[in-house]
Amino acid sequence: MVDEYDLRNTQSIEESVRHSDVVYNLIGRMYPTKNFDYEDVHVEGAERIAEAVSKYDVDRFIHVSSYNADSTSPSEFFRTKGRSEEVVRSIFPEATIVRPAPLFGFEDHLLHKLAGVTNLFTSNHMQERFWPVHVVDVGHALEAMLLDDSTASETFELYGPKNYSMAEIAELVDKEIIKHRRHVNVPKRILIPVARVLNKLLWWPTMSADEVEREFIDQKVDPSAKTFKDLGIEPAEISNLTYQYLQSYRSAAFYDQPPATEKEKREEKKFLHVIDDQ
Template sequence: MAPPLTCDRNFSLEDVHIEGAERIAEAVAKYDIDRFIHVSSYNASKDSPSEFFRTKARGEEIVRSIFPETTIVRPAPMFGYEDRLLNKLAGVTNLFTANHLQERFWPVHVIDVGTALSTMLEDDNTASETYELYGPTNYAMAEIAEMVDKEIFKRRRHLNVPKMVMQPTAKMLNQLLWWKTTSADEVEREFLDQVIDPNTKSFADLGITPAELRNYTFHYLQGYRSSAFYDLPPATEREKKEEKKYLHVIDDQ
């Protein structure tokens, strides 16, 4: 059986998340590096039905066994320039889904994650700790998609395909096409909501207040607007203006 594929068909998830992490940890231990931060993933679990999350969890175990002072970081799905969240939802090729966009998670600003990593490097008290970094609000993917549509003044269609059809199709396309499409494991992850581990630390332990997604959709999606709408205000500002107009009409009545 061929190894499971990532976006690069030369390496499997095990190659990257386990063997790759092991080599880095061995180099850190060998050369007596002071601080080592291992960026894992939300939902990392050895019992997950997703191979991505299982191999992430195994990678965490290995780096800690080699270098116990490792700081492990599990960021939620991140938003920012060239992200795979807002840009994916705004793109014309994001057409098919298998779970009606019902996956739920706490999206986090990439800038906040970067700030947290920088803070950890300077704070020895973060050594050997595990941090889950996530935003302040839990969203369903469908709710984020609706925000994206309002911001870009376009309606992106999302056709739902049953999981039993979508998974084998994604697997076949991933093997046949050389460009990035999707994978059977990505389909599996659509059915896995983010679960917060209560035994881990978070932004609060670093003195950081995470940003709210809806305050940045305009900032990162303006380029998807047509020229006719390019300079209009963000959706949140438009909604506030409409609400004020509505309340004004009610008061007059």
């Protein structure tokens, strides 16, 4: 049975967790809205959940945070994620903290965003770097934590095996969908105020000002945190799964064309492509 709850209603949260053996907090926002900002969701919401878990003496609490969670970050998203970890640990010291890297999979905000025609503007020439991680691997890791009590009180950083820039992933996407998506670089001092205005005027999610800020922050790995290796999981590499998730973006002429083989990928690296714009 699924219980309905309101993140601002303590009683509804308590009703949802009081008979639980394990509670996962997967609640988060990539962008603020008129009803919930980052502080409401990441800090105050996490605090209420942790208090309810502690009140009813739930055995395990697994709090999903974010890569780069840091209470001193210039990004409000990362800053509130860092504060949420501090709040959760102060209330429930045995909580397991999980920091996933940018996720890819069905209906993600990485591959599908790059493949879409509306993802036009960027502000850092797509040079931010990170280790993209498969959502299925993160799911397996969360399940493993459920079954392993030794993960209590630990912090896990879950990231993929290879570091990419956003531009490199965009290139992977273009090759897979056999189309070229244009990206226009706009200076940060211009794009941030434009993003703020659009976020207030439009009811559907666009680029938020904080997303622009995050474009200038590379993923940093905490060497003291545990990883997939400690859970016996080998994470998948994004280039091996782009066909599975992006085939639907191809035109009818190329829809059934199989993905490039490993041999074809190696052969392509032997050639230097020169484009004459004159």
